[in-house]
Amino acid sequence: MTEKKMIVKPSTLPGFMELLPAEQIVFNHMRDTIRSVYERYGFIPLDTPVIEKSDVLLVKSGGETEKQVYRFMKGDSDLAMRFDLTVPLARYVAQHMADLTFPFRRYQIGKVYRGEKNQKGRFREFYQCDIDIIGRNHLDVVNDAEIPAIINDVFTQLGLPDFIIRINNRKLMNGLFQHFGLAGRPEILKAIDKLEKIGPDKTRKELMEAGIQEDSIDAIFRFIQLKGSNDEILDGLKQAAIDNELYQTGVEELTRVTRLIRAFGVPEAHFALDLTIVRGLDYYTGTVYETLLKNYPEIGSICSGGRYDNLAEHYTKEKLPGVGISIGLTRLFYQLNEAGLLGEMKEQVLTQLLVVPIGDTLETCAKVARRFRDANVITEVFLEDTKIAKKMNYANKQGIPWVVIIGDEEVQDGLVALKDLETGDQERMSWEEALKKITGS
Amino acid sequence: MTEKKMIVKPSTLPGFMELLPAEQIVFNHMRDTIRSVYERYGFIPLDTPVIEKSDVLLVKSGGETEKQVYRFMKGDSDLAMRFDLTVPLARYVAQHMADLTFPFRRYQIGKVYRGEKNQKGRFREFYQCDIDIIGRNHLDVVNDAEIPAIINDVFTQLGLPDFIIRINNRKLMNGLFQHFGLAGRPEILKAIDKLEKIGPDKTRKELMEAGIQEDSIDAIFRFIQLKGSNDEILDGLKQAAIDNELYQTGVEELTRVTRLIRAFGVPEAHFALDLTIVRGLDYYTGTVYETLLKNYPEIGSICSGGRYDNLAEHYTKEKLPGVGISIGLTRLFYQLNEAGLLGEMKEQVLTQLLVVPIGDTLETCAKVARRFRDANVITEVFLEDTKIAKKMNYANKQGIPWVVIIGDEEVQDGLVALKDLETGDQERMSWEEALKKITGS
Missing domain, CATH: 3.40.50.800 (Anticodon-binding domain)
Structure with a gap:
């Protein structure tokens, strides 16, 4: 041929992970393991489109999320790429409600997109691996007890070093704040959420700066720093003289969930009731979870979630309570690889x-x-x-x-x-x- | 809450397939079956980003393809969503050449995006399931014989009704045209490509309108309408007095490939040499494949591909010959479902x-x-x-x-x-x- 070919330097975008074959095999092994555990618990696969109508997908979001969304026009259509798997699930359940059987147990493993600031360990395209159990009008709290069993199976099968599922209940926390006359003060949860990162002294200082009385702070700390076995913590919560209905409901739920978590086969060493766990301010309304690698707390939570009251309020008037978790697999793979924790998985051929x-x-x-x-x-x-x-x-x-x-x-x-x-x-x-x-x- | 919630009607975009759970389980069964066959032949999984730099991804394309691409700006970046898995493969191999072992056997199963005209059975987001074997400078023609074995395993395991892999060789065809003094006339291939759809009479007419002499047309038709067993067709090709080197090479390749296809375990009933198969005008340079359901020719080819000389000429000066196939799974699922051919797969729970x-x-x-x-x-x-x-x-x-x-x-x-x-x-x-x-x- 006489035509001279233009040669372009082959490269990918920053924040878009691309693996070499040996790494890809490990990554797929992790994804397959998660999928097979999710399926073993009877979750049904969904595969929603990556691109949705902007007015549908972005009905709820605003602020930081909206800025990060990949949104663009194609012809006359205003399109957006999904930034998580929860909003598409809400849309899906509302749209197909008549064709679904409830409780609706679904998993979805897929890529989501966020235009995050470009920095090491942050990804703009990443896998989320989600499960949710959705009820129609009602979903029994015992569903919350099955979730830690799933988390436990996933990380046990991945052969990860000591992990611990930390569990709290938002009713219990909100009841506590009501009892101390501190309801409707989101800055308290915000401060507690930071406890692990900034330590108790700075947390106390933040609470004082927010105008919380010192004796209230002391009272809160007596709770959130409760230590001991799971049963000892439950006993401590029951013995506390907190005359508040929401608190009592929260303690009952946590007690019931704890008993069943054991029956579902989670060893005591792999879950801990922990009143410092908050997990976001608005969305969760009952049980909340996060999962840490005990010796690598700097990695942060590798699997989080919780109970919510209403999945799809922007798409339907039906009330759809649910409970779910998400694993951010791309980030988890990256972190484990960096920390040298992929272990025997690396021998996959x-x-x-x-x-x-x-x-x-x-x-x-x-x-x-x-x-x-x-x-x-x-x-x-x-x-x-x-x-x-x-x-x-x-x-x-x-x-x-x-x-x-x-x-x-x-x-x-x-x-x-x-x-x-x-x-x-x-x-x-x-x-x-x-x-x-x-x-x- | 006093805030009044806005409710948006939940819906998806036209051309974006979304399945109900029972269908999704069948779809995943098909995807898993394809994947497991691809893996059984030792293909390595890749997972390239869905979004790439426009100047990298679109280096080669133009015309119709470019118009269909989902392309947009995010900040200062000019981005494009992949429209197939071949261009990302070319980019990947050129970019990571030093880290790959050749022959490089990879599969990729993933969604691609094309802003096709909105019509029934056409999808804007769809799965492609590709395998390719890439050589560095050289790739022996015997690799072409393994591909039909993979196609045969996939569709046998999917339990699809009578399928047939049709095989041709572009060297043979081009040699034939050279011999008849018709080289460099793409309209001939274009007309032959339409033979099955429009019939021999209209094809002849098209060729005459293109100025091809009637005796040349007769000669071409004697070849492309060769009928009989695979061995009879090979004999016919050998016995023809075509004194052209390219033709001879093509016949030798086809003979060698046919013998090995049998050794790789493809039953005679599942593959047929067929000189009417063209598969695109420029890209393929040797063996070409397509796969039909015998009793449902209207569905068209459900798996196609072939041999090409140079995968990544726009990304590297290294010559990378290869052979590969692609299954358009979303369309295949849709067509089988419409035709009532999902059969026993529907019983998957x-x-x-x-x-x-x-x-x-x-x-x-x-x-x-x-x-x-x-x-x-x-x-x-x-x-x-x-x-x-x-x-x-x-x-x-x-x-x-x-x-x-x-x-x-x-x-x-x-x-x-x-x-x-x-x-x-x-x-x-x-x-x-x-x-x-x-x-x-």
């Missing part, structure tokens, strides 16, 4: 077997590959005509554990030479014997 | 077991659920306090096959009542017996 022809044995190699693939062994055939050393090098680079070598002799004898790349052992055997060795059956 | 408490037996129910989930049985517990009939109705609506009922008596005796919703049979037994019955082990 996909291809188990490379079939290597020597000489003109490709037809037999193809037939061998067919046999192994039919037995669900992930199999590649090295199809390029090159030196044997290069072929073996390919297997090594890709971390493929087994190689089957087929030369003219093997074709004649109906055998293969099976090589274990870890030990270096090589042995001639029948196809079926090789299959048994590789599958360990 | 996720939840296998509903645990139903009668009275205050929730703790035991939670423990039973734990036991079953640990054994990988997808299990829900009915957590709402309502009538037993409503609970059973939930199981029926969701198509859940098994129900375990636990009342006070079952708690006392350490048993469960297992009900098979298909037969209506109900029997008391131990947890482990119920587990055996459900898992069929």
Whole structure:
């Protein structure tokens, strides 16, 4: 061709994660693990569009969120890319209500978009992995007890180091504030939310600056710094002379939820009642959760959520209470990778077997590959005509554990030479014997 | 609250598919099946960003494609949403070349965006499921023989009715045209491409109107209408007195590929050499594929692709030949659903077991659920306090096959009542017996 091609430097946008193959395999392993746990609890998959009508998607938002949204015109249409999976869920449930069975248990794993400030560890395109249980008019509080079991299964199966699910109840907290004459003071929750980051002294100072009396602050601190086992904390909450209905409801809910969390199989070491957990100011109305890696508190919560009263008030007059959690997978993967915590997950490989022809044995190699693939062994055939050393090098680079070598002799004898790349052992055997060795059956 | 909430009618954009749960489960089953076949052949997953820099993504495109692209500004950045998975692959391979092992076998399953004209069966957001094998400087033609085996496995595993992979070779075709003095006449390929739709008479007419001599048209038709078994067609091609190097190379490639397709396990009934297959005018340079459902030709090709010479000429000076295919899953799902061809896939359910408490037996129910989930049985517990009939109705609506009922008596005796919703049979037994019955082990 005479046409001179323009060459553009290939690059991606800042804040858009793109992984190399080995990392991508680990990432997918994490995503698959989360999905399989969500499914094991009977959650149904949804897959809503990434782009929605701006007037529908942005009905509730404002301020910081709205500024971050990827919004644009296409023809006459005002479009916006989803910035979370909760608003699309609300829209979905309201839109398809007549076709859904309640309680509606759905999971969604998908990418969302936020034009965040560009900085290390912040992503503009990232995966959220959400589950929610939605009731129509009513959803029993016992649903709140199943959520920690799901969180526990996810992080146990991911093999993450010591994690702890911290649980609080917003009714209990709001009742407490009512009791102390401090209702409707969001700055109190805001200050408590910062306790872990800034410490008790600075939190006290913030509360005093907000005009809270010192004896009220002392009273609040006696509660939020309750220490002990989960049962000891529940006892402490019950024994406190708080004559407030909301508080009492909160304590009852927390007691009921705690008992059932145990029945659902969460070990005591993996969940802790903790009155410093706030999780946002407005949305949650009952149980709230966050999840920390005990030895890496700087990573922050890796899975959070809670109970809300009304999912879709902007889309329907029906009341839809629910409870849910979200895992920000892109950020979690990034953080674990940075902290060196991907551990055994890094040993994930996909291809188990490379079939290597020597000489003109490709037809037999193809037939061998067919046999192994039919037995669900992930199999590649090295199809390029090159030196044997290069072929073996390919297997090594890709971390493929087994190689089957087929030369003219093997074709004649109906055998293969099976090589274990870890030990270096090589042995001639029948196809079926090789299959048994590789599958360990 | 005194604030009056604005209620917006929940709706999605035209051309953006959104499925109800039962359909979504079928869709995911199809997506998972495709993925698992792709992985079984050793393809590595990629997950490139949905949004890229416009100057990078649109370096090659123009005309119709460019008009369809979702392109917009965010701050100072000129952004575009991917319209296929091939351009991002080219960018990826060029960008990360030093970190990849060649031949590079990758699959990607993801959504792409095109502002198509709004009409039934056309989607603006749709899944593509692609595989490509990329060589560095060289990629042996035998790679082309593995692709039909993958297509065959995908559609066999999806349980689709009679499908046929039609295969041609562009070298052969171009050599033929050279031989007849018709090289560099794209209108010939264009006309042949329409043969199936408009029939031979209209195709002849188009060729005559393009100024092709009648004897040349006759000669071309003798080739493209070759009928018979794959071997008969190969024989016909070899016996034809076409003294052209490109043609000879094409025939050799097709012969070699055919022999190996068989070795890779594709039954003769599932692939057919067919000289009417063109698949686009510029991009492909060797083997080309398309896949039809024999009794539903109106659906068109459900999986197409071919061999190309240079994947990433706009991003690197390195020559990257490859071969690949794409399945447009959103459209395929839509078409199969419309044609009533989803068949047994529609019977997919996720939840296998509903645990139903009668009275205050929730703790035991939670423990039973734990036991079953640990054994990988997808299990829900009915957590709402309502009538037993409503609970059973939930199981029926969701198509859940098994129900375990636990009342006070079952708690006392350490048993469960297992009900098979298909037969209506109900029997008391131990947890482990119920587990055996459900898992069929």
